[in-house]
Amino acid sequence: MFNVKRIFSFLLVLLLLSNVTAVSAAEPIEEIRDLIKKHYIGDVPASVLSQRTAKDITKHLDPYSVYMTPKEFAQFTNGIEQKLYGVGIVLDEDVKGIKIISVIPGGPAERAGMKAGDIIVTANGVSLVGQSVQKAVSLISGDANTSVTLTYISGETNQNVTKTITREHIKIPNVEYQMLGGEIGYIRLNSFSHDATKEMISAIGKLSSAKGWIFDLRNNGGGYVTSAQEIAGLFPNVKDAFQLRYKTERPEIYAAIPQKVKFTNPTHILINEYSASASEMVAVSVKEQKGATLYGQTSFGKGSMQTLFPLSDSSLLKLTTAHFFSPKGVPVHEVGVKPNIETAKGEEVTTSHRDQLIAKFNGYQKLPTLKDVPVTKTFTVEMSMDMDWAALSPQDVQLIQLGGKEVAVDVKGEDIRKMTIKPKENLQSKGKYILLIHPKWMSKDAKHMQNGIYLEVTVK
Structure with missing residues (x-):
């Protein structure tokens, strides 16, 4: 490339x-001028090129073109x-x-x-x-x-x-991961470093039992082009990574680099206003090719690529040499990438996790939301028929904190129609939860539950 x-x-x-x-006084100024004329994405007037120092020249270019x-x-x-x-x-x-x-x-x-x-x-x-x-x-x-x-x-x-x-x-790890409640794998990538793909593959392998994925690119400012190509190759059905347009404006499409390990459906990507550059490159291409659903807010809008030119005195000139687009030509520069599902700031993980769980238990009946419950809440469920609680198992009920883990509960039949579900630890103040009751119980006359039920819970 x-x-x-x-x-x-x-x-x-x-x-x-x-x-x-400090910058050395003896800069290869003619080298710098020549490189800008040949490779910089925009036209540069002679009045700029005639400036006496490299930094005097580059301060008149775009913010990402600098002398180092x-x-x-x-x-x-x-x-x-990192x-x-x-x-x-x-x-x-x-x-x-x-x-x-x-x-x-x-x-x-x-x-x-x-x-x-x-x-x-x-x-x-x-x-x-x-x-x-x-x-x-x-x-x-x-x-x-x-x-x-x-x-x-x-x-x-x-x-x-x-x-x-x-x-x-x-000290910060570049890749952070955990299994969220309901077997939803969460992976956060902080930078598109040289080892990003290797670390991502390792994280996916360690969460191999996941039934859905949340890939977090919030606040990720970018990194290397090749890493973006490799990360795009982790998504099923994503064949192309991006389109570049150099000074000539002639589009060139670059392929995603296929990986042996891939995310499995459903997969969500989280972005926000500080997701930039390589993050946007992956997000716009995966969105276009339906490799994942984007959650969050419109991204930063840095759709430009920089090339670093080593100079004869061992200093370096970083120039904006191209703008990138989605493979089909959707612009990113100064526009950003718009998510499929827009969420409030700070609600990206909880909203994505909620949607993953509801999709996983498709067909469950939704009960009215419980709002502002106390942190010591005990849930009471009343059935419309006499129940056989003898076969009752705690595994038939799941209380999952959105954006977090499953909460252990004690389940107890109180009378022939009523049961209680008591968390073994206090709920988190201001937290959001989903309570799932799976269709594994039967009535006294041996009638099985037809459908599971769920309800959403917010805590004071």
Whole structure:
């Protein structure tokens, strides 16, 4: 796809926060000008190309085209590979400053109360308005156990907040997985790193008994093109990964790379406003080829691809060289990917899990929803006929927290028509649950239940 001896391709500026050094004064400026003329996606006026330094030139290009020193490049690749140092945030440019795309769980920034959507305006008193991510990283980064003072606009209150945060090594797995209640496999991918597909295949194998899948790409800012092709190959019926249009505007369609292990139906993909680049590449292509159903909110809208050109002084030029589309030409850049099922923010997992369970138990009768029940709730079920509770089994009833695990219950016949279902632990405040009663019981006159029943539960 590319000349690997000279060009390495990437999607997204996903940057860790660690030490960087100043740019050398002796830049290969003519090399840089020539590469921009030949490969940059847009036309660049002579007044821009005549600027004296590489960073003076690239600041007039799109936000994703930048000049990097060798250490800045190492920082860039470490970010994709999730080797993170600093305060634990993933960044992108914004007209108001530097926007936080995601916050690493358990990291210093999260502990300080920073959230995705916050916009950093100063670092140690230096303005970040109009600056690149690389510039922000050079100011925010530093050695472990040192501190940085950040002023940011809160995404929730729109008020300025100032926090002093201590830097540290950030440890985060790239792939996280668990089996949710009802045998629904959940896998979260944080970055399209070199090893992403290998780790995904391992996670799918460890959840091999899953009867449905939730693949979480929320807050995933992207990574490598080849990883996106490989991840697309995990979905059944997905043959094409994406369409690229270079400076010539001639479309080229790239195939998904088939994998021996695949998701099985039904599969949902979760996206949000901070799912970008490679995440959008996979989401739009899988949606178009009906390999999965998308849940969440419209994604970020970074439908551009960057190519990294090594320069003669060992520095690097990252240029936007193409825009990507779905295989059939659906645009992504500055548009984003719209989900099939739009959900409220923060409700993506619970909504997807709920729909997976209801689809799995298709035909069950829905009872009225129980709202605002206490955390100590005991459920009472009354039947319309005399029942034979002797064969009653706890396995005939399931209480599943949406987005979580199954809750163990005690089931007891109270009288000839009434039974109680008591959770063995308190329910989670503000949690959502689904109670399933499977059609395995019979009445005194040996009549079997015809259909199962379910009801949804919300907790105070």
